[in-house]
Amino acid sequence: MATEKPRSARKPGYKRQDAPKRKLTDRQKAAKERWAKMTPEERQTHDKTKAPNPRMQKQHPGQVRITSLVVDELGKALRTILKLDGPADVLMSIYFKNARHLGPRERTLIAEGIYYTMRHLSMITWRMNPVRPDKAPRLTGLLALALQHGLDAIHDQILGKEKETLKNMLAPKSSDAPKEIQAEVPKWLYDLAVVQCTDHKALFEAMQEGAPLDLRVNSLKSTPDEVILELEEHGVKAEKGIYSPDCVRLFTKPALTQWPIYKEGKVDVQDEGSQLIARLMQPKRGEMICDFCAGAGGKTLALGALMKSSGRIYAFDVNEKRLNGLAPRMRRAGLSNIYPVVIRDEHDKHIKRLYGKMDRVLVDAPCSGTGTYRRNPDLKWRFGEEELNRINDIQKSVLRSAAKMLKPGGRLVYSTCSILKRENQDVIEEFLKENEDFELLDAFDILQKQGVEINPYQKERFGEYFVMLPHLNKTDGFFGAVLQKKRAEKPSKRLTQNTPENAEAEKPAEKKAEEAAK
Numbered sequence: 001m002a003t004e005k006p007r008s009a010r011k012p013g014y015k016r017q018d019a020p021k022r023k024l025t026d027r028q029k030a031a032k033e034r035w036a037k038m039t040p041e042e043r044q045t046h047d048k049t050k051a052p053n054p055r056m057q058k059q060h061p062g063q064v065r066i067t068s069l070v071v072d073e074l075g076k077a078l079r080t081i082l083k084l085d086g087p088a089d090v091l092m093s094i095y096f097k098n099a100r101h102l103g104p105r106e107r108t109l110i111a112e113g114i115y116y117t118m119r120h121l122s123m124i125t126w127r128m129n130p131v132r133p134d135k136a137p138r139l140t141g142l143l144a145l146a147l148q149h150g151l152d153a154i155h156d157q158i159l160g161k162e163k164e165t166l167k168n169m170l171a172p173k174s175s176d177a178p179k180e181i182q183a184e185v186p187k188w189l190y191d192l193a194v195v196q197c198t199d200h201k202a203l204f205e206a207m208q209e210g211a212p213l214d215l216r217v218n219s220l221k222s223t224p225d226e227v228i229l230e231l232e233e234h235g236v237k238a239e240k241g242i243y244s245p246d247c248v249r250l251f252t253k254p255a256l257t258q259w260p261i262y263k264e265g266k267v268d269v270q271d272e273g274s275q276l277i278a279r280l281m282q283p284k285r286g287e288m289i290c291d292f293c294a295g296a297g298g299k300t301l302a303l304g305a306l307m308k309s310s311g312r313i314y315a316f317d318v319n320e321k322r323l324n325g326l327a328p329r330m331r332r333a334g335l336s337n338i339y340p341v342v343i344r345d346e347h348d349k350h351i352k353r354l355y356g357k358m359d360r361v362l363v364d365a366p367c368s369g370t371g372t373y374r375r376n377p378d379l380k381w382r383f384g385e386e387e388l389n390r391i392n393d394i395q396k397s398v399l400r401s402a403a404k405m406l407k408p409g410g411r412l413v414y415s416t417c418s419i420l421k422r423e424n425q426d427v428i429e430e431f432l433k434e435n436e437d438f439e440l441l442d443a444f445d446i447l448q449k450q451g452v453e454i455n456p457y458q459k460e461r462f463g464e465y466f467v468m469l470p471h472l473n474k475t476d477g478f479f480g481a482v483l484q485k486k487r488a489e490k491p492s493k494r495l496t497q498n499t500p501e502n503a504e505a506e507k508p509a510e511k512k513a514e515e516a517a518k
Ligand SMILES: C[S@@+](CC[C@H](N)C(=O)[O-])C[C@H]1O[C@@H](n2cnc3c(N)ncnc32)[C@H](O)[C@@H]1O
Pocket: 292, 293, 294, 295, 296, 297, 298, 299, 300, 316, 317, 318, 319, 322, 343, 345, 346, 364, 365, 366, 367, 394, 398
């Protein structure tokens, strides 16, 4: 009798000769036939035990794979965000806080899908017409994913009947859409921008792109070189900004608030253009400064660092919640010269008490935010022409009130993150007409003296105004005007002497008229 070798001694591929042949079921037979017909590549990705898996769909190398979880969750997030009744970044973080089941890959794809939808909502709406995106958030999400990654990135099983609908929506050429839809801005904004600049097409294209992450290095605690080195040690590529001496630019978005350089107050997040607004103020040590619309204090902190934490900065704002954000930032930055004050409006009694006492006042006015569309694309669809009119009145009123706080010779900087002349140059021109005791200074000159070089073409184009635009400067859109309150003219020596001619010259006009009549 042949003795069987122990299992361990069997050669690989050993088969018991005497084992009874198993009979295959019909399903197994069919699977065997399918297997025989498959190409080697198909065999490699085929999972014999499961129904066709979307993960295994044949894709181009490097192509993103969209799972049903991503599609469902993006639709869920868009259901809230497309109502456009709150800032998308706030709604998005609430959504992610409640979506703990998502992994980092899904989170990234969903966040990118939301931003893509907000950046291209005009074109998406045009393609979906007559279906409205807010009424069909899942379909909107699918279309956004298809536009971003290609229809092939989504498996047929996920698409189901929607595949044909999506194909139809993807068919029209974007160049056939109306110009304002290609520009991805509302019609009212398109019409205003077309009139004010000839390079509006390039501007609108740049406004559709994502923005880098700009950091302002706190000069009290570190230098850009040190920060770049520290970031690179952690594998984050960073480079110096183009204009601002304090700027470090990142092209990825690490969770910065968890990092020591952030916690220790060496850096804060601030667009490079915004950093230059503080430089337009050119504050000196020991001065009295007012940041009239301080918000959460982005520019206040930059001013505090330029003043080496000396003097006094009043940080005003009507929004208490926003202003509350300033105290922890101030502490982190090591600044002790900032005094936050909540005001009722621009006529508040706190302001009146400070009339004529300030060396410099910054009015970083509330505005349309059209310069920040790269970072806040949802703002395009949430801010309308009526709101622009309302805010335009506030800008003028705040500027008038803030101007009263200046000492003679003091500096007033008016800034916005708007690209619109109406909120910028027009406001200043009207102010200068009403206030002859103010004059406009050359913003480029002021920056140049601090080592900030801006292309001379921009000076030619914008004159004494400071204008940064995404397509020209790779920053957000910013505007700044530097005004100086003229010093009262000293009475001439001739008039200070007590001569009969001077007594005559100083007589009131009515008295002179009375005497002449006699
Ligand atoms: C452009 S944001 C300021 C941003 C801030 N300076 C920064 O750098 O982060 C404009 C601010 O003006 C405030 N604001 C609106 N109306 C105001 C008013 N009448 N007086 C003072 N501040 C006002 C808003 O609450 C908002 O925080």
